[in-house]
Amino acid sequence: MKDRIPSARKASGHTQRGQFAKRVSILDAAADVFCREGFSGASIDEIAMEACVSRQTIYNHYREKETLFMAVVQDVMDRANAALFSVLATFPSNADDLENELTAFAAGLMCNCSCNHDGKFLRRLVQTEGERYPHLFEAWRKQGPGRIDAALAALLSRLSRQANLDIDDFDLAARQFLALVNADLQMMLLFGETPSDEQIQTAARKAVQTFLRAYTRSSDKTAAANEKQLLPG
Amino acid sequence: MKDRIPSARKASGHTQRGQFAKRVSILDAAADVFCREGFSGASIDEIAMEACVSRQTIYNHYREKETLFMAVVQDVMDRANAALFSVLATFPSNADDLENELTAFAAGLMCNCSCNHDGKFLRRLVQTEGERYPHLFEAWRKQGPGRIDAALAALLSRLSRQANLDIDDFDLAARQFLALVNADLQMMLLFGETPSDEQIQTAARKAVQTFLRAYTRSSDKTAAANEKQLLPG
DNA sequence: GACGTTTTAGACAATAGTGTCTAATTTTAC
DNA sequence: GTAAAATTAGACACTATTGTCTAAAACGTC
Numbered sequence: 001m002k003d004r005i006p007s008a009r010k011a012s013g014h015t016q017r018g019q020f021a022k023r024v025s026i027l028d029a030a031a032d033v034f035c036r037e038g039f040s041g042a043s044i045d046e047i048a049m050e051a052c053v054s055r056q057t058i059y060n061h062y063r064e065k066e067t068l069f070m071a072v073v074q075d076v077m078d079r080a081n082a083a084l085f086s087v088l089a090t091f092p093s094n095a096d097d098l099e100n101e102l103t104a105f106a107a108g109l110m111c112n113c114s115c116n117h118d119g120k121f122l123r124r125l126v127q128t129e130g131e132r133y134p135h136l137f138e139a140w141r142k143q144g145p146g147r148i149d150a151a152l153a154a155l156l157s158r159l160s161r162q163a164n165l166d167i168d169d170f171d172l173a174a175r176q177f178l179a180l181v182n183a184d185l186q187m188m189l190l191f192g193e194t195p196s197d198e199q200i201q202t203a204a205r206k207a208v209q210t211f212l213r214a215y216t217r218s219s220d221k222t223a224a225a226n227e228k229q230l231l232p233g
Numbered sequence: 234m235k236d237r238i239p240s241a242r243k244a245s246g247h248t249q250r251g252q253f254a255k256r257v258s259i260l261d262a263a264a265d266v267f268c269r270e271g272f273s274g275a276s277i278d279e280i281a282m283e284a285c286v287s288r289q290t291i292y293n294h295y296r297e298k299e300t301l302f303m304a305v306v307q308d309v310m311d312r313a314n315a316a317l318f319s320v321l322a323t324f325p326s327n328a329d330d331l332e333n334e335l336t337a338f339a340a341g342l343m344c345n346c347s348c349n350h351d352g353k354f355l356r357r358l359v360q361t362e363g364e365r366y367p368h369l370f371e372a373w374r375k376q377g378p379g380r381i382d383a384a385l386a387a388l389l390s391r392l393s394r395q396a397n398l399d400i401d402d403f404d405l406a407a408r409q410f411l412a413l414v415n416a417d418l419q420m421m422l423l424f425g426e427t428p429s430d431e432q433i434q435t436a437a438r439k440a441v442q443t444f445l446r447a448y449t450r451s452s453d454k455t456a457a458a459n460e461k462q463l464l465p466g
Numbered sequence: 467g468a469c470g471t472t473t474t475a476g477a478c479a480a481t482a483g484t485g486t487c488t489a490a491t492t493t494t495a496c
Numbered sequence: 497g498t499a500a501a502a503t504t505a506g507a508c509a510c511t512a513t514t515g516t517c518t519a520a521a522a523c524g525t526c
Contacts, residue, residue: 005277009365011474019472022472022473036275036364037273038271038361039271039274040270040273040274041272041273041274043512043513043514044513044515045513045514046512053473053474054474054475054477055514055515056473056475056515056516056517057346057472057473057474059514059515059516060473062426063514063515064514064515065515082310090524095315112273123360123423123485124360124361124422126423127270127356127357127360127361128357128360128361129427130423130424130425131269131424131425137424141420141424146420158485159382169439171441172417175416175417175419176413176416176439176440176443178413178416179413179415179416179419180409180412180416182414183283183408183409183411183412183413184405184408184475186408186412187374187378187379188354189361190359190360191360191364191370192360192363192364194511206402206405206409207296207409210409210447211445211447211448213426213448214443214446214447215445215446252501252502255503276482276483276484277483277485278482278483278484286504287502287503287504287505288484288485288504288505289484289486289487289503289504289505290502290503290504292484292485292486293502293503296485297484297485298483298484298485447526
């Protein structure tokens with residue numbers, strides 16, 4: 001812990017100059033350390049070392065440890081929200097090639113939201129510090145996961161008018177879509193492992209296939225079944 | 234943190250005498266504190282106070298903090314595994330009234346595995362300490378969630394021969410069943426909240442309905458759809 | 467190149483936690 | 497009732513951490 005090589009963040013791509021670069025460097029390093037050690041396990045010295053910055057600089061920018069923590073959470077939440085809504089923008093707008101389009105969407109969701117650094121950070125920290133800092137994560141809960149359901153429900157509603165989808169409760173369908181998407185990789189994510197692109201692709205496809213089987217209007221089922229016979233896997 | 238009332242565990246139902254009672258008391262209190270504070274945030278003094286036991290007694294039973302932590306994890310894992318397999322034993326064995334039977338099974342799973350103290354503990358601690366103590370949770374991963382998929386897959390396979398279920402990949406179906414069951418309550422569990430019985434019941438029913446829609450053989454779909462018209466909700 | 471700002475390393479006090487030790491007290495077993 | 501075992505409170509050394517302070521160095525701007 002003491003003899004850590006402090007070059008990591010110097011080498012990485014923070015080429016901005018001045019205070020701003022320091023802030024970014026501190027926030028990045030702090031996110032790593034908080035994620036790895038939790039709030040109480042993380043030490044300012046370790047963060048300073050990982051950010052290649054003196055301890056005093058951290059205290060110059062952020063009055064105390066808790067202030068830094070809140071800034072980090074805010075930073076990660078903002079990034080995660082941006083990523084989420086940028087992925088939502090890729091939701092298929094017409095019913096052509098529905099399975100493939102939905103699969104691509106689901107895979108994007110996993111890559112850019114569930115399986116990246118920010119997703120891991122939020123899963124961990126919300127779960128462990130969410131009760132201690134309710135106000136802190138409540139905003140995220142409403143803006144992030146709280147709104148993804150509604151947004152996805154609206155998209156499904158739009159889609160269901162074009163495709164032959166049989167959905168009563170769009171909110172429920174949205175939650176179930178997301179649950180199915182994470183079904184295969186839940187255990188890996190729980191253990192902090194990062195799934196490969198291939199794993200994400202197959203997980204996405206399986207999820208979409210099941211979702212469509214559950215929510216495709218009955219009259220289309222025979223066609224879908226026939227298609228499955230012709231193109232298995 | 235200092236002036237906590239130490240009566241909690243004296244009043245609760247540990248009527249056994251002697252060393253054993255102390256061990257139980259310590260393990261229970263330690264589980265609470267580790268769950269609430271994480272490994273590094275938990276202090277031995279706090280655990281001792283919550284267990285109504287002196288610090289020295291804890292060191293008599295468990296050599297050091299890490300030893301105690303491992304014992305707690307083992308204890309919770311054992312209980313959680315027992316609960317899990319006792320719920321698995323309630324899986325419906327015939328196809329009569331499938332939706333209701335599966336719903337009861339799913340609700341049992343949530344009540345006794347996902348939504349109780351042990352479930353919360355394991356979700357939190359595996360996620361935060363799983364990378365630091367891989368050997369510790371690996372056993373659980375294989376015996377617990379690792380085997381639930383296989384066990385549930387076998388049960389689904391048995392069931393599919395009696396009911397008209399159309400499942401190629403039983404492992405996948407098992408994972409998806411579990412994912413759907415947790416879909417509605419995921420967010421509450423993430424924030425450490427405890428769903429009510431009613432929430433669990435409706436979540437279970439919705440999950441089962443979707444699961445059955447996805448995996449019921451096409452020839453039965455029309456019948457199911459008609460039934461749905463007659464008995465909505 | 468000079469000035470004001472930012473950063474740095476290090477010392478520092480204050481606090482909190484771990485794990486040990488001891489001597490007194492309580493509990494248990496016989 | 498007595499002896500052995502377990503438990504207790506408290507003191508203790510040791511370490512780690514937070515947050516402050518200082519004087520020197522580096523930096524950016526003009």
